[in-house]
Amino acid sequence: MFIMKRENSAVRVATIGFAGKSAQSFFDLLKGAQVRTVLDIRLNNTSQLAGFAKKQDLPYFLDKLCNAAYVEMPELAPEPDLLKRYQGKELAWDDFTAEYIELIAKRRVESKLDVDLFRSACLLCSEHLPHHCHRRLAVEYLNSQWNSRMTINHLS
Template sequence: MAGRPSTDHLQHRQGARLAAQLRSLREHKGLSRMQLAEAAGISPRTLERIETAATTAPGLFTVAALAGPLGVSLDDLVAGASTAGTPGIVSAGYEGRSIEDFVQALAGSGVRTVADVRLNAISRKKGFSKSRLTAALAEAGIGYRHLPALGNPKDNRPPFWEGRPAEGREVFRRLLAHDPAPDALEELFTLAARQSVAVLCFEQDEERCHRKVICDIARTDHGLDVGALPM
């Protein structure tokens, strides 16, 4: 049926989520890939293929063997790979993160789409400019949308840099009433009502970022769940 994702596409997304979940759990346990493979009784090459999503349909017994050393149940692993997070907004700043850590945190939180609210989707930080970020997210089965209409203009950035964020937020809130921002907000909130969407900008602390205004509107005006990306 038109508009439905293919079985291959769904399998790829599930495999990518499982890969990110396994990497995150393994690193949290402080295990190397070799150590986890040995504990699970599988080859390091097999684990590498699963963790890099080179294989999107690992055998059930292989996944079960990995669950034990990672301290989770098979049901937890399967559920994490098969379903995305609950609909709503995840406030996500990439300050202080590597692209690998950032993408793993998104996948572990069940994020299905990243909405980039930077005015210009470029960054001096490796991996966070538009093309490379899109590619890294795609490998984890996460979509990307750039919404420059929700970016903070350059002349409203000094208040955030100079410790006057409330002033900057008030200016930005007024700007959101003018085209093309309302259409971009509608696009974002409609998507977030169906799936988990990360609102991305640089600052780790939402209080120092214009995205707080977007998150506040999502929560108070649209009744959407809003959370923060775990560190």
């Protein structure tokens, strides 16, 4: 009998931002990528600006439209002051990146989170594209700490 060891297999993970997307586009991207769990790493996930992606509504939509689960993951969210300084243009992107990586390293997220939770998962944030978003930084950091076990797909 053949048994595949899950811990040695590649972990397929995606990232997505809801800004600039219609609900149809957002949920179609998740379905197309066969996402089974959305990992919400936003600091502000209850705002009216989140629209269809509000924490209160998203679990229902994910279940009904994508047969996917919702997990809030605040350990990968930036600190409020860090985000405020970046959004207020007090911090350049490179400085935000350094402080954010230092923050999640100090939190020791790589030892507190189970890599299997990321299997067929998608990190959610608000930024439309991943280039200047902490979701890209988070997944790249974890991948480096977990010996490149993840294949990453940025949905846009």
